Amino acid sequence: MNNPLNLCTDGLIISMWLFVIGSSTTSQANVLFDNKHTILLGSLEKSVITQYFHKDKCIVLIVEDDTWTTNKELEHYYSLLSLILVSSIDICRDPYLVESIVSAIDSGCYSYILRVAEPKCVLKSWGESQLSYNVHTFQRVSPKMFATISNHQKDGSKIVDEFYSLPEAELSSNIVVAVFGNESLEWPVTIYTNNFYEPMSSADREPKVFLDRWNELNGFELQADLYADKILDLQGKELKVAVVDLLPYAELRRFIGQEAQILKHFCAHRNCTIKGITDEWFWGEIFENGSGNGLLGMVFDGRADFGIAGVYGWASVFRHTEFSASYLHSGVTLLVPKPVKVGGWLIPIFPFSSEMWLAYILSVIVAGISMHIITMATIKYTRFAEVVLKRGMFLTAVDTAFRALGLSVLQQPSTPLVPHTPIRHLFTAFEILYLVFCTVYAAELASYLTAPQYSKPIDSLEDLADSGMIWLGEHYGWVYSLLDVDTPSILKIVDHFKVVTFEEMDKLAGTGMYGLIVEQLAGGHFSERQYLSEKIIAQSHIMAEYLYDSPVITIMRKCSPYREHYNELIGRLLENGLLLFWEAEAARVYMSSWLQTALKSAIKVNMEDEARALTLSDCLGMFLLLAFGLFTSSVVFIVELWIIRQKNNTKD
Template identity: 35%
Template sequence: MLSSSSESLPKNCCYILTIIVSLCAADFRTKNEEDVFNAKMVYLARQVAQDYMSDRLRCIVVVSDEGLLEDFTGYNDTTVLRVLFNGSRDECDPTMHKYILQAFYHKCTRYIVQISKPTCFFPAWFLARNGSTYEKHNPRVLFLPVKPHATVYGEEVLAMNQTNISHDILIAETSPQTPIGAIAMPKEIDPNRPVTLYTNNFWQYVGEPGRIGRIYLDEWSWELGFKNGVDLYPDKVRDLRGKVLRLSAFPYLPYGNNEPMDGSEARILLEFCVVYNCTVVDVDDGHLWGEIYPENGTGVGEAGTIYMELSDFGVGANYLWLEFWPYLEFSNCYLYGALTVMVPRPELLSGLLTPFLPFPLSLWLVIVMCVVVSAVGLHWVTEATIKFAPHFLDEIYKNHKFITYTDSMIRSIGMLVLQQPQRLVTGSPVRHLFTAFEFTYLVITSAYAAELYDFLTIPRTTKPINSVFDLAESNLIWMTDHEVWVFGILHAEDPSIRKAASNFRALPTPELIKLGESNHPYGLGIERMAGGHYTELPYITDKFIEKSRVMRDNYYVSPLVVNMQKGSPYANRLNDIIGRMENGGLYYAWEADCVRKYLNYTKQLDMQWSTRPIKYPPKVLNVADLEGAFLLYFIGTALAVGLFFLEIYFKKGLKLKNSFLNPTPKWFDEYLLGQSGSHD
């Protein structure tokens, strides 16, 4: 038994050794075959890059597994950014988007991808796109297989919603033994060309019924090159083949409307589809311009539906709003839109204010100070004269002027209306000071009379609100139906503009109508278009127009843009249409036509005429114009009578010898009593 076992041992060892040698040879052949295949893929990538990725930026991003495309060096002075894929066939690399983000910073728009899980690329690219605030582009991508006998992966990649963003996706797969489902797929595959090239079906959205994601283009081999020699990146936007484009538009005439689809801005997209063979459908969720919630990737309204890729374009007087800039792409600017406010009309001033209108409040305060200073000064000079110039004592006592503060104040007020005392002490210092004050009051009174004549001749109104500074000064509450009306001034540094923005309110339309038609003064936002027309909003009613006027100045002006998805494939073609539209002057014609078709032209004229200054004819004086003067007269008379009876009450009713209203000081009364005693 032992002998038998010893004889069989060499045979078993030889058998195991043969297996090991066979495996090593197979592994060597496999590695050699993979190395050759990788070299071929590098050659294919270099050929495609040279023919189709030679843009002016000369920058290509290579995303690959470790060991792949290491020999790819680009061409000429091309910059190659390398992103190493650290995932596997089952898991994506969670950090790949951070490295792709560098491509945005370097303005690289071309990508060559050779990774074991190619479906990881577009999700990572979208994360990088959303993380880039300013740089935006539409990617041109080449996908390469990682192994010579790789399974078909193109259909899985092109079934992702993210591929809707690009019309330049090229898939290279190892050729199947039999033709598989693809548009324009030939009946037979050339066995001498092991690589088949497909592009994405850009003319249908991912998820549409009956959609086939791949379109056959060509076949390739290292030795024979391309079979058909077709354009591997055809311009699919030049002819969209009836593709349905989604336009986010809401009723905001004359800019846009969804039933029917029309408007001065909507016609830009309608013209786009005439040129590039597509159709437009409306997307409207009822949230107007909307909002974007980047923390959870959602949004509402025009901006939100574009952000969530539920629509391709958005129109509706879109300004260059910083709030939307990081999440959307703006088209080229065209013409402009201007925001202003309909404010209360100036009202004729009441006759009660007529005596006070000639001078502003600041000048009235100066005049009051002059009266006080003159009263105090005349009294102090009188006392100083009595003290330091006693030879004037008898004459001052006999003259009986400026002896007390009360007497000085009353006489100063009289001087203000040119009622000077009849006689002053000749040669006394009081007379010189009095002359100086008298000259000052003469100038004041003459100026007042001249201004009063003006106010009694030309009707005067409350101060009109003509600018954002007047709006802030008036402290008027003004309102619209959405916060975008103040996006342009929220970040202003001017305190007046910031105050005007703080008085803004965004309310539902029914409440705006109710407040606008109430008796309380409110302002309502309105937009002035480039052609001089105004947007007609539901809350701008006829009743509100009757008592309001359009503010003369705009509080914010901005060029208009069409909103698009970030990195939109239609951006360049749409910008061409916008340029042609501006050169041909079409926008002004579209604006005027939409105003005539959809708006109330009588209301348009009312709003335009409201900006004109009101010219009143010369006034014909009546009692109402002198209400203030009569009021002052009656108040003065009433005070005089009241004080007279009060004096009697203190003198007789309370049996006081001297009332507290006695304007003369005690020493002066004693002086007078002494003089009368000497006469007796």
């Protein structure tokens, strides 16, 4: 016979982690069952495992004694299973029990055989391992448990009631308890399951539901299905749904919308009822102390079974809640101010980009320096020194600067340059360069003068970050999808987000100075935003690039027993197209069709681009340049007269 602690038995890998906590104490009841009960226990456990646990990846066996090894038949049977053993002298005081359960869960083991005096301690530890804020495991499956209780030490019925009355018991429909030592000698074991249908808060709730009786000779008396799928018929159970009003997803008061229809459909098929709940915190938050508010907080702490409100796949939330299968796709962008017509005084600047203006200015500087250096070299090293000095061009810094500036706009010197000199050849080369500059500038200027010019639209994340525009939302939930992104542009955008009330948003939206959130669903419809009006949409356009986009999900309590059936329903709804139909129906029946049309038209930036007659404002920039030149020359002339007068007074 193979030892059950061997890692390999009959070609099967047996995962067995032995956590033995503490040492033997006094003659406290370390052995919970006498030999007769041990034999019965082994036979019952074998029967249950064979019938209901045989397809499970592995089983977690949690015991408070070592009597399981005294039954050689059971020992051999367990050696054929993939098993994780958690053994402790006192399971309720075991400081490592939570850690042991987390290790088992991370190994993919979700089925439990409990042979302990107080099974409620195991269920509490399982709840802490899955539901607390600080203990994280990404595996989340509703547990399947089989516990055995003896009536010899304590009222077994009371133990069962305490076990099934724990809040954690609501997260599993598959908790079965076998009570040994009832009044019937023919049927010494009574089988119960948890009352999954009535809420814990119900005053007259009976925690346990009788399933069957068992003896070693005949097996189960009623041949009941111990692990029947209770989700198939919830018997009118009330499911609490946290809702944030956001059509076409959902609205609480009438319980309408796309996601509300999913839950209505679920309860129509599974015989349950819906109670919508909300608070004033919108999507809310989950705090490190284990509390929470809003939709996320209500689902996390068990006040709600489901949460719907266009929830995206937020990574930080996934640690503490359950995500349904995703359905369709939505994206969040901004309604930003339209590009405005640029004033005529800027038109002279438009033909060149900033890089071209920089190249142009550098070429003027290089031209001036080059002409001055070549002139000095010509005077020093060539036979043209006398005639070059007589012409007096490019000899001083001021003269060189003004002549280089004139050359850049194709202004010819007042007197011809000396023929055949290096300065003449260099001047001709620069003339060709500036001929190209001026031709390109004139061509671009003509196009800017014939059509209205607008400021650059905000159409991308980089544009939004560079603009420094503040964007508004009623809750930080609008930036949850951006919090884990560390690119510089996204960090700037998050810093520019401002939370305001709807009343403040109504006032600020009309100023045309802020970005306003709009969300587009898979069917092309936009979610309802109460601050949007004809005036605001008319002066705005929708940013072409999404701030972020994501599949939409329903959130549930971690390890929710409804997840599998709910995901099956979502798959069927996606196949037959009902989700898109419900989106369109909600937008058509409950939302403003005018608003939907206006937002769709705002996707495109409408700007006039037809040729038009010149106006005085188009020439404003040129007139300003002329005025600047006249003013500067007048000031310089007056200063020169004053300097000359001061010199004359000094001489006198």
